[in-house]
Amino acid sequence: xxxxxxxxxxxxxxxxxxxxxxPLLGMKFIPYHATGxxxxxxxxxxxxxxxxxxxxxxxxxxxxxxxxxxxxxxLATPFTLGVSSGAALGAALFIRFGFAFAILGISGVSLAAxxxxxxxxxxxxxxxxxxxxxxxxxxxxxxxxxxxxxSSLILFIQYISGTTHSFRIVHWMMxxxxxxxxxxxxxxxxxxxxxxxxxAFLHREMNLFMVGEDLAVSRGxxxxxxxxxxxxxxxxxVGGVVAVCGPIGFVGMMSPHIxxxxxxxxxxxxxxxxxxxxxxxxxxxxxxxxxxxAPAEVPVGILTALLGGPFFIxxxxxxxxxxxx
Amino acid sequence: MNGSIIQxxxxxxxxxxxxxxxxVSLDIGxxxxxxxIGPNGAGKTSLVKCIAGIYSAWRGAIRxxxxxxxxxxxxxxxxxxSYVPQAEGRSAPLTVEEFVAMGRxxxxxxxxxxxxxDYAAIDQAIDQAGLLPFRQRKxxxxxxxxxxxxxxxxxxxxxxxxxxxxxxxxxLDYRHQAAVATLLKTACRENGITVLAVHHDxxxxxxxxxRIVALKEGRIAFExxxxxxxxxxxxxxxxxxEFETTSSPRRAIPFIVAGGAR
Numbered sequence: 103x104x105x106x107x108x109x110x111x112x113x114x115x116x117x118x119x120x121x122x123x124x125p126l127l128g129m130k131f132i133p134y135h136a137t138g139x140x141x142x143x144x145x146x147x148x149x150x151x152x153x154x155x156x157x158x159x160x161x162x163x164x165x166x167x168x169x170x171x172x173x174x175x176x177l178a179t180p181f182t183l184g185v186s187s188g189a190a191l192g193a194a195l196f197i198r199f200g201f202a203f204a205i206l207g208i209s210g211v212s213l214a215a216x217x218x219x220x221x222x223x224x225x226x227x228x229x230x231x232x233x234x235x236x237x238x239x240x241x242x243x244x245x246x247x248x249x250x251x252x253s254s255l256i257l258f259i260q261y262i263s264g265t266t267h268s269f270r271i272v273h274w275m276m277x278x279x280x281x282x283x284x285x286x287x288x289x290x291x292x293x294x295x296x297x298x299x300x301x302a303f304l305h306r307e308m309n310l311f312m313v314g315e316d317l318a319v320s321r322g323x324x325x326x327x328x329x330x331x332x333x334x335x336x337x338x339x340v341g342g343v344v345a346v347c348g349p350i351g352f353v354g355m356m357s358p359h360i361x362x363x364x365x366x367x368x369x370x371x372x373x374x375x376x377x378x379x380x381x382x383x384x385x386x387x388x389x390x391x392x393x394x395x396a397p398a399e400v401p402v403g404i405l406t407a408l409l410g411g412p413f414f415i416x417x418x419x420x421x422x423x424x425x426x427x
Numbered sequence: 428m429n430g431s432i433i434q435x436x437x438x439x440x441x442x443x444x445x446x447x448x449x450x451v452s453l454d455i456g457x458x459x460x461x462x463x464i465g466p467n468g469a470g471k472t473s474l475v476k477c478i479a480g481i482y483s484a485w486r487g488a489i490r491x492x493x494x495x496x497x498x499x500x501x502x503x504x505x506x507x508x509s510y511v512p513q514a515e516g517r518s519a520p521l522t523v524e525e526f527v528a529m530g531r532x533x534x535x536x537x538x539x540x541x542x543x544x545d546y547a548a549i550d551q552a553i554d555q556a557g558l559l560p561f562r563q564r565k566x567x568x569x570x571x572x573x574x575x576x577x578x579x580x581x582x583x584x585x586x587x588x589x590x591x592x593x594x595x596x597x598x599l600d601y602r603h604q605a606a607v608a609t610l611l612k613t614a615c616r617e618n619g620i621t622v623l624a625v626h627h628d629x630x631x632x633x634x635x636x637x638r639i640v641a642l643k644e645g646r647i648a649f650e651x652x653x654x655x656x657x658x659x660x661x662x663x664x665x666x667x668x669e670f671e672t673t674s675s676p677r678r679a680i681p682f683i684v685a686g687g688a689r
Contacts, residue, residue, distance in 0.1 A: 367519055
């Protein structure tokens with residue numbers, strides 16, 4: 103019954119390799135034995151950025167995995183459900199009105215994004231539940247509606263903002279890891295750790311939800327409580343990432359699917375695999391974004407969307423295959 | 428009968444304005460096999476879902492082992508009764524083994540992993556349901572009949588005294604219908620498990636059951652043994668259409684043939 107997973111071991115090895123190699127790469131290759139200014143760039147700029155990318159990728163991927171289990175729908179992701187937009191709105195409001203405060207060292211932007219994410223999850227869930235099911239059309243329509251609504255509110259905020267604020271919002275909305283540092287990493291980590299632990303704690307429940315809420319009830323799952331905890335974990339992670347890096351799309355959709363093909367759908371194995379894959383994927387994408395048109399940078403959100411768009415279409419066309427939830 | 432294990436008193440259920448159940452009372456003895464039959468929309472599935480805890484907005488009383496429903500914690504209840512929904516239209520890329528293992532859920536706490544006893548229960552359930560060759564197959568690669576057997580195996584792995592089933596044989600071919608019926612009958616007769624099953628097919632119901640309860644428009648229209656139910660007049664009252672019976676030397680109870688369409 104218990105078998106070591108080759109898939110997870112492979113992902114772990116690749117993730118470790120990426121974490122070690124990616125800081126060296128960039129506009130200029132910097133070896134580990136560098137000194138002086140180069141060492142400062144390596145340790146002070148590139149390393150925290152790579153770590154941020156890994157954490158952000160993991161968080162987006164894990165929240166996608168949680169949504170897919172909860173909504174029993176392979177197209178449920180932070181992006182398609184409008185949760186990223188909700189988080190972005192929260193953060194944009196915060197940037198515009200700039201209440202600079204921090205609670206327990208966590209920046210206010212992160213908390214605002216978390217609240218935005220949570221609100222939009224509750225909205226989408228309420229809307230689809232009202233329509234009587236989590237079918238793909240209902241879910242996507244609700245997600246798109248919420249996404250558009252929040253996006254237009256963000257545009258409005260931008261419109262009434264001065265150029266400084268407006269520029270900050272535009273740049274950040276593209277999804278970028280360019281401004282990450284150890285401070286940002288410290289802001290990501292509490293969300294990363296809490297969210298991951300919550301989901302790890304709920305791996306059996308996610309398995310049961312994936313097959314059906316009625317079955318979960320009959321096996322003794324306290325479905326009301328579990329749903330709230332999953333909502334909480336997912337909003338923490340989406341909010342945490344969006345506040346720091348902006349809305350980066352498609353990581354949350356692709357990673358769980360690819361991992362399901364690699365290690366199966368049992369969340370005991372799917373969770374670590376998704377964590378590793380999401381981190382690996384965003385780390386590699388971000389490194390590419392630094393190198394492709396160096397010395398300039400492609401915002402990583404553009405890169406993930408370029409890869410994610412075709413994947414999304416493939417998923418739509420292949421939904422009856424072994425990807426179905 | 429060794430005393431009642433499920434007691435339902437004056438159970439009523441209204442779903443989005445429609446009265447589905449209108450005062451159903453039912454007493455099921457430990458180790459009994461009781462089938463629920465009745466026309467479409469009679470409230471059969473709803474009755475089972477109320478007892479399984481899936482619908483909670485009912486009025487009346489349900490007692491399991493003499494204890495009121497509301498006094499049970501969700502895991503505590505799941506250690507006493509399991510539920511098998513229709514497998515039709517449900518799938519997941521989980522292996523048979525992983526799915527059956529989910530039946531152990533109420534016996535586990537969040538921080539412990541499965542122990543030898545859990546693995547033994549899973550193995551036994553898979554074996555009992557004749558699923559050994561399918562162990563490592565993904566659910567979404569199985570036929571409807573095989574998947575239904577997997578769902579029943581998961582309920583067996585849950586190791587409960589009561590199994591509730593919602594039309595376990597309805598969409599299956601004849602071989603799988605027979606396999607499901609045999610499996611449930613064995614579980615009841617040999618392991619003393621109480622079975623409460625909604626059956627669409629009257630012949631499946633009469634072949635397995637100690638007692639048959641017929642629902643009609645949210646009320647109990649008839650209650651009796653399999654032999655008493657296999658009566659054309661009784662069935663006409665329940666379903667509102669003509670029936671014929673035909674006897675077989677292999678069965679104590681005559682076969683029922685619906686004679687409505689000519």
